[in-house]
Amino acid sequence: MKTLSNKSFDLRHITSWKHREWLDQCVSFDTNRLMVGVSGYESRSSDWIRQTLSELPNSERNAYLILGFAAYQQALSRPMNNSFYEKNDLPVVIPKDDEHALDIVKNAVKKRVDESGVTPVEVHVDYSSMPRSWYCILPVVLSRIVRACDKLYFWYTPGAYPETEYPTAGVEDFKVFSGKPNLNPRSRTHFFGLGFDKIRSHAIWSVLDPTKLVCFYASPGTRADYVDRVVHDNKDILSAADHVFTVDMRDFAYTYSRIAGVVREFNQLGDVILVPDGPKPLILASSLVPVVLGQPGVVCFHVSRRKIQQSEPVNVDSIGPAFGFSFSVLG
Amino acid sequence: MQDRLSDKLFEYSGPNPFHDSQFRAYDATKSQLEFYPTSFFWSLFNEENEILIGTRGSGKTALLKMLTYSNLKHLNYDIAKQHVTSRRYIGFYVPMNLEFMSSLPGQRVKHQDKVIFFQYAFNCSAIHAFLSELSEVLNDIFLDKKLRAEVEFNLCSYLSKIWFADREDLPATIIEMKGNVVQCFSSIFSRNDIMQATEIELLAQPILLPIKNALRGIEKILGVDLTDTHWLVCIDEAEFLDESCIQCINTFMRAEQRPLVVKMATLPYKHSTLATNQPGIFLEPHGSDFNYRQVDLDPESYDFVSLTNYVCNSRLRRCGIESDDVTLESFLGKEGHNDDLVDYYRAEMGELEATEDVIMSGIRGALSEQRRNRIDELIEEPEKLKHAYLKKFAPLYYVRKMRHENSKGNRTPGWFAGAKTIRRIADGNPRRFIQVMNAIVNAACKAHLTPKEQHRAVTRFCSDMHTAVEGYPEYGLFLSGLVDAIGNELQDKVHGQAMKFVGCGFSVSDDFLNKDYFLKALQLGIAYCFIKTDENSFLYSVTQDSSLRLSYLLGVYFWLPLREGGAPPRLRPKNGMITKAELSLGAPLGRKQVKHALDQLELPFDEDSQQ
Numbered sequence A: 001m002k003t004l005s006n007k008s009f010d011l012r013h014i015t016s017w018k019h020r021e022w023l024d025q026c027v028s029f030d031t032n033r034l035m036v037g038v039s040g041y042e043s044r045s046s047d048w049i050r051q052t053l054s055e056l057p058n059s060e061r062n063a064y065l066i067l068g069f070a071a072y073q074q075a076l077s078r079p080m081n082n083s084f085y086e087k088n089d090l091p092v093v094i095p096k097d098d099e100h101a102l103d104i105v106k107n108a109v110k111k112r113v114d115e116s117g118v119t120p121v122e123v124h125v126d127y128s129s130m131p132r133s134w135y136c137i138l139p140v141v142l143s144r145i146v147r148a149c150d151k152l153y154f155w156y157t158p159g160a161y162p163e164t165e166y167p168t169a170g171v172e173d174f175k176v177f178s179g180k181p182n183l184n185p186r187s188r189t190h191f192f193g194l195g196f197d198k199i200r201s202h203a204i205w206s207v208l209d210p211t212k213l214v215c216f217y218a219s220p221g222t223r224a225d226y227v228d229r230v231v232h233d234n235k236d237i238l239s240a241a242d243h244v245f246t247v248d249m250r251d252f253a254y255t256y257s258r259i260a261g262v263v264r265e266f267n268q269l270g271d272v273i274l275v276p277d278g279p280k281p282l283i284l285a286s287s288l289v290p291v292v293l294g295q296p297g298v299v300c301f302h303v304s305r306r307k308i309q310q311s312e313p314v315n316v317d318s319i320g321p322a323f324g325f326s327f328s329v330l331g
Numbered sequence B: 001m002q003d004r005l006s007d008k009l010f011e012y013s014g015p016n017p018f019h020d021s022q023f024r025a026y027d028a029t030k031s032q033l034e035f036y037p038t039s040f041f042w043s044l045f046n047e048e049n050e051i052l053i054g055t056r057g058s059g060k061t062a063l064l065k066m067l068t069y070s071n072l073k074h075l076n077y078d079i080a081k082q083h084v085t086s087r088r089y090i091g092f093y094v095p096m097n098l099e100f101m102s103s104l105p106g107q108r109v110k111h112q113d114k115v116i117f118f119q120y121a122f123n124c125s126a127i128h129a130f131l132s133e134l135s136e137v138l139n140d141i142f143l144d145k146k147l148r149a150e151v152e153f154n155l156c157s158y159l160s161k162i163w164f165a166d167r168e169d170l171p172a173t174i175i176e177m178k179g180n181v182v183q184c185f186s187s188i189f190s191r192n193d194i195m196q197a198t199e200i201e202l203l204a205q206p207i208l209l210p211i212k213n214a215l216r217g218i219e220k221i222l223g224v225d226l227t228d229t230h231w232l233v234c235i236d237e238a239e240f241l242d243e244s245c246i247q248c249i250n251t252f253m254r255a256e257q258r259p260l261v262v263k264m265a266t267l268p269y270k271h272s273t274l275a276t277n278q279p280g281i282f283l284e285p286h287g288s289d290f291n292y293r294q295v296d297l298d299p300e301s302y303d304f305v306s307l308t309n310y311v312c313n314s315r316l317r318r319c320g321i322e323s324d325d326v327t328l329e330s331f332l333g334k335e336g337h338n339d340d341l342v343d344y345y346r347a348e349m350g351e352l353e354a355t356e357d358v359i360m361s362g363i364r365g366a367l368s369e370q371r372r373n374r375i376d377e378l379i380e381e382p383e384k385l386k387h388a389y390l391k392k393f394a395p396l397y398y399v400r401k402m403r404h405e406n407s408k409g410n411r412t413p414g415w416f417a418g419a420k421t422i423r424r425i426a427d428g429n430p431r432r433f434i435q436v437m438n439a440i441v442n443a444a445c446k447a448h449l450t451p452k453e454q455h456r457a458v459t460r461f462c463s464d465m466h467t468a469v470e471g472y473p474e475y476g477l478f479l480s481g482l483v484d485a486i487g488n489e490l491q492d493k494v495h496g497q498a499m500k501f502v503g504c505g506f507s508v509s510d511d512f513l514n515k516d517y518f519l520k521a522l523q524l525g526i527a528y529c530f531i532k533t534d535e536n537s538f539l540y541s542v543t544q545d546s547s548l549r550l551s552y553l554l555g556v557y558f559w560l561p562l563r564e565g566g567a568p569p570r571l572r573p574k575n576g577m578i579t580k581a582e583l584s585l586g587a588p589l590g591r592k593q594v595k596h597a598l599d600q601l602e603l604p605f606d607e608d609s610q611q
Helices: A019-026 A043-055 A078-087 A098-116 A138-143 A198-208 A224-233 A235-240 A252-267 A280-293 B005-009 B028-034 B039-043 B060-067 B078-086 B098-103 B111-141 B145-163 B174-190 B209-222 B243-254 B302-319 B328-332 B341-349 B356-366 B369-377 B382-406 B419-426 B430-446 B451-471 B476-495 B516-527 B535-539 B552-557 B591-598
Strands: A015-018 A032-039 A062-068 A121-126 A151-156 A174-180 A188-193 A212-218 A243-247 A271-275 A298-303 A323-327 B050-053 B089-095 B230-236 B260-266 B291-294 B505-508 B531-533 B548-550 B570-573
Touching: A015 A019, A015 A252, A019 A043, A019 A323, A032 A043, A032 A078, A032 A098, A043 A078, A043 A121, A062 A098, A098 A121, A098 A138, A121 A138, A138 A151, A138 A280, A151 A280, A174 A280, A174 B098, A188 A198, A188 A252, A188 A280, A198 A235, A198 A271, A198 A298, A198 B451, A212 A224, A212 A235, A212 A252, A212 A280, A224 A235, A235 B430, A243 A252, A252 A271, A252 A280, A252 A323, A271 A280, A280 A298, A298 B098, B005 B328, B005 B430, B028 B302, B039 B060, B050 B060, B060 B089, B060 B230, B060 B260, B089 B111, B111 B145, B111 B174, B111 B209, B111 B243, B145 B174, B145 B209, B209 B260, B243 B260, B291 B535, B302 B328, B302 B419, B302 B430, B328 B419, B341 B382, B356 B369, B356 B382, B382 B476, B419 B430, B419 B451, B419 B552, B430 B451, B451 B476, B451 B552, B476 B516, B476 B548, B476 B552, B476 B591, B516 B531, B548 B552
Parallel strands: A032 A062, A032 A121, A121 A151, A188 A212, A188 A271, A212 A243, A271 A298, B050 B260, B050 B291, B089 B230, B230 B260, B505 B570
Antiparallel strands: A015 A323, A151 A323, A174 A298, B505 B548, B531 B548
């Protein structure tokens, strides 16, 4: 396994965006753009592209790349999403696997940068419906392709989850996504990002046997009652934690720097092992922390969900305007 | 009910002293304060390679950490002092945690390279730990600082020549030397080819060989006799090792490598191979090359009772309950004279209902007609009747009546309560004990801890733990369905129309054990202490002769008597065979498949065979 690292990656100069603000300002930016979206069974998977298309002037400056998932092609909102893209002449490309998906995006970005000459390029990725094996790695791999004058944007549309008990995804496999551990550290602190799946959180807790435990979750979250639900469902884990903090997931710059700040604090005592769950912006921010800090003793685990046959897809409608962040690479 | 110390916690708003349940969270002072050395702990000081098999939370890490020289010397026991003074056993702790193992480069390389990566990383970790303990030994031997520094310098020169021959800057202190080891370890992350890692030839040798090669010289430099010293290599969390890594450790154990002795902790069934790195050579258990040892304690053993009392005593001090005679019993209070089941039953149902005659009559009424007839035949022989029915069926009858009481609106019996029950729920697992105590102390802060309040806290805790099973890795979904199927069947036998002589026990037939997912789910349940089995099956493998039972935690959830029961019912396929559709199933199973597989199970109970 190659350790994820990127020396030119600089999240100190990260900017949080609301989609509305960006739409209002972007007409004045002299850039070429590539928008990367997906077609999935969640209705929100086309929302960001839908709104962007409707408000951006039709221009050759704006190019689009839509990836589709091979599974569940007839499930829930997938046919509707496909038909929307079709009507707008945006072909849906179906990658063979995760690696192929990343290659398609990398090649599209490279092509866009190459054909733009001296004109800066904005790459926009709507990761609302992407799997974590795509969206966590894209900031790192794309930052190796773009130039200092270009900008990478990542957008997220918050979703409404079913009120009823959400089926647990369980846990399957624990993989180090980023970072490397110290040899025989003095102590180990596990950082758990919490979400709705309390059974999964409990299973992760049981397997990892945290030494010291720090928990974090989104607050304010997508909705106030979501925060209450996370606190209620995870009360056992929260009560076992040595430290708990919250992050405002709509402000990615704050979320990232808050997590990185607390990680640095605990890293003075020994190793820090991040195990993110919950909303995607939290998972993304946590996954990037070891990459950006680049020091031994900070590790991020990705815990894969149980891949069971006959699992039922769950629809996720958008529940508010998209938000995101942008950053550039160092020259 | 007698006085309860827990009443002192009523309206207490400070931190719950049971909120942390991990030994690893303890600093040096705290670990010595909270570590209770059981007889099992002392038995680990021997010259045999041993693999310690224990469920999650059974205290493996605590045992291994306390075997280290630096921790042992702080234990205030005569045996510990003897071992330290004689330097007969010097332990060093080598963790194999998940992030260590899964961050190692070479996860997807060919077998031979993988072995080299592992040996290199393992040796770095072992040398680092060895140096830490060597430093402690130095401190104890050389009280004169100048002399100590001189010996340390000589030691470092000697070890550097053995371990870091390529380096020009020789370390003068052990701290610097540990820094060198860290640098070597880091080098494997920055090289694409493992063969380019720093000091590859020395550090990628078979595991522990670099240390073994250094031992004789160390003895000379220290100027002390270490002829009788055994260096205990305490390898923790070996459940995260794959077969190729286990083979490296097996190879070490197979070869006569004393005075280095392995004490390796892992989960049940995770020491998955006896193969070594030499084709055709296998490790032999039963003392030849190593022994398996079971870490989990019997919930009613002297060791577990003492341990739980010790934990209560030391933890409750944190919230101001300070007295040498704090025990679990004094904290929870005792019911009646003996704090027995009948005492709790009496407290709920009244004196009259708890008399032998009334209970016997109740038992008679709850049994099948066939059994009622047998009771009637014994009516003139009260002693036989008492032995064959009263003693045997009373625990079943109590729990049956209590559940019935519980089903009445607004009625909560104080049933799953008291020290004996709490220890049974912990099932010999210290962490589970701390977790259930966490729930109980939370309840004690809000209300006086009557048996009813204890019952409420305990049943809520057991229900939460039961819910969590589903999320466990790999076969968690199937395990969850399996314990539910078994629990419901047993519940039906206790609370159904005619009460049957069962407890939490069951057994399985080979038809099921031949199914990989079934066996793996059972093993997962045993590893996480949701299913208990006999020692042989725990250490080796589950067979159709294994005695199995649901953990008492699940016994509470399903309202079962917290005991194994008589001859446990055997799980078997309905209609005597497993259908073709089921045979084609492959793991991991989805919900529908789990249901399909479990719908074919039954726990038949042959009334006549149980007597």
